[in-house]
């Protein structure tokens with residue numbers, strides 16, 4: 068075959084890669100998070116915004132650059148972070164207020180994909196769906212650290228053949244990628260054991276961790292199952308409430324009929 072390969076889109080195929088984006092914030096505190104010298108008086112928190120792989124696996128084989136657009140009050144508010152193989156796309160700052168961060172993803176050139184935009188609200192203050200969740204964020208083991216992390220899946224529809232080849236160039240143990248130069252596959256790694264260790268994932272795969280292994284890795288099938296259970300319970304509750312409301316309504320309608328009948332008689 069000629070060395071100039073054809074490079075067509077693969078029709079009716081879509082492939083995805085999981086990733087995590089979000090923010091982590093810490094209040095300044097003389098003991099746990101002392102304020103570095105030179106930080107303005109009105110800054111109350113240090114924070115980080117990031118885009119990374121699940122279990123800190125490398126994603127630079129499909130993502131080459133991330134642009135973070137911060138609040139205009141911040142000097143130099145449009146920041147570009149270029150890929151460093153094996154490392155998350157991350158930006159650290161300090162400040163006093165919450166705002167929406169615009170995250171623009173630039174894909175590797177082989178993908179021929181246009182950049183895409185995500186929006187993420189920087190959270191500095193404890194929040195939650197319930198008071199308990201909020202309390203946990205305030206006073207839990209991770210006390211005061213406010214995480215707002217999202218799991219997402221990057222979908223590539225009808226990828227170009229050459230890009231598809233990159234994406235599927237072979238899953239490998241996550242450990243072989245840690246701090247790895249070039250992020251590429253090396254000979255011999257193919258032979259490495261292709262099993263998940265401790266419920267984790269393989270690098271360059273679409274795997275989702277099976278189990279939770281600490282607060283740094285909150286996204287897994289286990290968490291998903293937990294959420295599903297919560298939803299199921301909530302659904303039962305809603306059904307019970309609906310049933311009761313219906314009962315009440317029927318009672319009231321009955322009473323209304325009775326009153327009407329009495330009125331007609333009178």
Ligand code: SLL
Nearest residue numbers: 138140141142162163164165166
């Ligand atoms: C608010 N709408 O009023 C938001 C704006 C802006 C936050 C928050 C400045 C940091 C710096 C900073 O934290 N701005 O000066 O570097 O809450």
